Amino acid sequence: MRRFWIDTDTASDDAVAILMALRWPDVHVEGISVVSGNVPVEMGARNARTTVELCGKDTPVYMGLARPLLREPIYAYFFHGPDGMGGMNYPEPKLPLASEHAVEALIGTVRAAPGEITLVTLGPLSNIAAALAVAPDLAEKIPMCFVMGGAAACLGNMTPAAEYNIWVDPEAARMVFHSGMPLLMVGWEHCRGAANLDDQDVAKVRSIGTPYAHFAIDCNASAIETNRTWLGDPGLSLPDPVTMAIALDESVCTRRKKHYVDVETQSEVTRGMTVVDELGVWNKQPNIEVCWAIDIPSWKESLYQTLH
């Protein structure tokens, strides 16, 4: 079994990504750490537990940082709904919250199995930055970190320059990108347009008919609507599941390359912009890999197979 750790600000698309990992045949999710982001950390932890419970698992869910390192929290209720789950108001899960702090739990798990725990991050990078500050050795002990965040092509959703996860805690992202940890950045540009589930795809998911399939669409009720009205992008955009699909099966990412990538932290206009030196004009040592293309049918197939 491959061993995963998921860091998440669990709202609708995070929930689908968690579900994919929990239901993937050769993957064991060791733990889920929750961070402030789409919703406050307590609400995110509840949504993560709801998802774990739906999948019939007892994966521990840990609460982490309640806010970004420096910036004030800005939640995304407008996108994910008042409960972060499309207004579905799922009942309080019975699965209790794990008592350990998310950062401690992550450090302990990675140190106990160096080189074995694949990290997938679906939210702002505050927890990961704090973990690396407390335990810099994690950078060598995590074989790969898949990050949903950023926009290599400078196509933002929070601002024209920045994707939400990086924009919320740009300082944390900057720290993590420069930590030396092997990292693949899956930008927001891969999670829209043709990568969206269109009406036909949504109908196909519904027709699968399992509780997982209905959950995947239901909890995104608000996201699908806001994506259309606010971003003018028809269909259901699923950034976290696209990233998870790549973590589960790296062949979903069809073109990737290591570049020097930095995060803007000082500017008002471009706060949180992920600046990728594609041509190497800075002549700096490349620090992270960037996903440049994905196989869209293959990503969707990965999703569907976890919903049966």
Next chain:
Amino acid sequence: MTRKILVDTDPGIDDTMAILFALRSPEFEITGLTTVFGNTDVVFTAQNALRLVELEGHDHIPVAQGAGRPLILPLRSLGKLVHGQDGMGNTNPPPPKGRLASQHAAQFIVETVLANPGEITLVPVGPLTNLALALRLDARIAGLVKEVVLMGGSAFRGGNASPVAEANIYNDPHAAWIVFNAGWPLTMVGLDVTMGCIMTVEYLNKLCQSGNPATDLIGQILPAYQEFHDQVYGMGGAIHTHDPSAIAYLLDPDLFQTERMPVYVETEGKCAGQTVPDRRRQWIEAPVVNVCLKVNAPDLQKLYRERLSR
């Protein structure tokens, strides 16, 4: 009734002088020393902290090693030119006997504060990275700490690490921003007072002749520090009183003239690490800090000598 303090430190020559001052003051119960990079690498500062608690039989006090680099910026500089590679004026002291606590300093701070709600005074005398990390790991500590008395910053005195920035704040301006904005009671013992309290050669010579382990150690490590002060400030063997001033404030706040004012910490650009005093309250968002502006240097030095020469 003793006062519970936790000193976060990067010993360091003046840190050593401050810690020995605290260890020799019965008013304090020292719940732990947490260490950080700054005057030299964190590996050295942690070993030095262990040496200090062992020097005169205080080895029940736990020492936890913390951050080896600033929170967000890459490591820019260490104070090795001032404090020596080993943080002890290049005297290469023998290794300590004791062991470090298993937790990281930030976790140690969180645990100590949660276990002693409302009782702990945090006394950071190095870069503020460990405190900032602790605040983000567990936001509750902001309301559970009795107060924070820090050596760092400069209101009206200019900087020592840059024209505008004091070294502790300069070494991790983002962490300082977090600590200043945490909403806990904070006193800034900065260059305004620490550079206003000069220990002369005569004072130091007499102090180091007291003939106890603490003053013997100070006598050994001090020459490097004196040399730096002479090279940079032409002080002819005299030194500024940086970190011991924070301990002095705890023992007798009346030694200081203070004023409450908003202080903005600059985190970016050429002025990163500057602590800007907003005396006329024009930047309403800046947190209000109790700033030490003047010091009664003779009485502070008298108190220091009294504690160290016993």
